[in-house]
Amino acid sequence: MSDGFGIDHLPYGVYSTEGSAPRVGVRYGDTVVDAQELTGQAELGGRSLNAFLALGPEAWAEARAQLTRRVPSVRGLPLEQVTLHLPFEVGDYVDFYASLDHASNVGRIFRPDQEPLLPNWRHLPVGYHGRAGTVVVSGTPVIRPCGQRLPAGSSRGGPPTPEYGPSRRLDIEAELGFVVGVGSELGTRVGVDTFQQHVFGVVGLNDWSARDIQAWEYVPLGPFLGKSFATSVSAWVTPLAALEAAWCDLPGQDPRPLPYLVPTGSTDGARALDISVEVVLNGEVVSRPPYRIMYWSPAQMLAHLTVNGASTRPGDLFASGTISGPEPDTRGSFLELSWGGKEPFAGGRTFLEDGDEVTLCYSAPGTGGGRITLGEVTGRVEPARE
Numbered sequence: 579m580s581d582g583f584g585i586d587h588l589p590y591g592v593y594s595t596e597g598s599a600p601r602v603g604v605r606y607g608d609t610v611v612d613a614q615e616l617t618g619q620a621e622l623g624g625r626s627l628n629a630f631l632a633l634g635p636e637a638w639a640e641a642r643a644q645l646t647r648r649v650p651s652v653r654g655l656p657l658e659q660v661t662l663h664l665p666f667e668v669g670d671y672v673d674f675y676a677s678l679d680h681a682s683n684v685g686r687i688f689r690p691d692q693e694p695l696l697p698n699w700r701h702l703p704v705g706y707h708g709r710a711g712t713v714v715v716s717g718t719p720v721i722r723p724c725g726q727r728l729p730a731g732s733s734r735g736g737p738p739t740p741e742y743g744p745s746r747r748l749d750i751e752a753e754l755g756f757v758v759g760v761g762s763e764l765g766t767r768v769g770v771d772t773f774q775q776h777v778f779g780v781v782g783l784n785d786w787s788a789r790d791i792q793a794w795e796y797v798p799l800g801p802f803l804g805k806s807f808a809t810s811v812s813a814w815v816t817p818l819a820a821l822e823a824a825w826c827d828l829p830g831q832d833p834r835p836l837p838y839l840v841p842t843g844s845t846d847g848a849r850a851l852d853i854s855v856e857v858v859l860n861g862e863v864v865s866r867p868p869y870r871i872m873y874w875s876p877a878q879m880l881a882h883l884t885v886n887g888a889s890t891r892p893g894d895l896f897a898s899g900t901i902s903g904p905e906p907d908t909r910g911s912f913l914e915l916s917w918g919g920k921e922p923f924a925g926g927r928t929f930l931e932d933g934d935e936v937t938l939c940y941s942a943p944g945t946g947g948g949r950i951t952l953g954e955v956t957g958r959v960e961p962a963r964e
């Protein structure tokens with residue numbers, strides 16, 4: 579039995595075998611079982627999870643109960659015999675910036691003489707809309723992006739003149755993604771107390787970032803081509819039901835957020851998830867970011883994302899932003915690990931080189947007393963295609 583994929587986990591994915599159409603499966607140990615066959619749930623018969631996501635918490639719980647009963651008695655397909663696909667069709671994709679340590683580090687690196695946090699940061703979960711169509715499944719190679727960037731040393735004298743070429747500062751951002759199941763109507767908001775009625779589960783997520791392209795283009799409208807070339811997610815979606823033992827208190831919010839971000843009931847609205855992350859570069863762990871100390875909770879991010887009446891759909895994805903802790907070896911990006919490229923780490927490393935492989939690993943307390951292993955996110959950097 580593969581560690582962390584026992585009966586208390588049962589994450590969903592989409593798989594195919596040679597010559598067959600992709601279908602929804604559930605991982606148990608190092609095998610995958612057919613989800614529709616075991617649950618009788620018609621909405622699990624497609625090529626993606628979306629129809630099942632739309633059903634809502636009651637159907638999710640019913641399917642999970644069936645799977646829990648039946649999975650141990652069936653023989654699944656060994657993982658090495660299947661191809662894994664993107665598990666859901668991504669609707670809209672939003673990326674937040676919810677780690678206090680990450681936001682502070684970036685502030686110190688780029689604006690060393692100013693207050694690291696901008697005035698809005700403690701009042702709202704800062705975010706931007708990303709590109710849903712370039713969200714790819716773990717294992718998809720990442721081609722080094724080309725774009726406009728400033729030549730090295732161009733800050734001295736005269737107006738800056740960009741050049742075109744492959745990014746020289748390709749980076750990762752270790753994040754967690756949340757998958758919306760039940761959407762919400764245009765003109766309405768998702769309350770901070772109703773997170774569990776809308777969100778189905780979580781995926782590992784790597785927000786690949788070209789720092790040089792980003793630095794030149796981002797003012798005044800925010801991230802664009804420095805981010806949109808690829809975002810990798812894990813092949814497995816861990817249902818929130820498997821994370822019930824992982825909820826923990828947020829480190830604290832000061833000042834108190836506006837009322838729409840404060841839960842009224844005893845819900846998980848202002849709670850965090852105790853998920854540990856490992857950043858692995860070419861087989862070596864280079865950082866261990868802790869998700870539990872993020873400033874903004876997942877429910878607050880969804881409440882904020884819809885507070886203007888923006889609707890959501892099954893398959894929408896919103897991500898946490900880079901997960902970083904206070905210690906140097908808990909930083910979730912190479913930008914921070916190398917302090918803007920000035921302090922090489924892991925034997926002389928600053929940013930990603932062609933051929934590098936980055937894997938993000940995640941684990942959390944399971945409901946069975948042990949730990950579950952969330953789906954990993956891996957990608958290898960391929961040379962630019964100029």
Ligand code: CA
Pocket residue numbers: 673674751753785899900
């Ligand atoms: Ca990000």
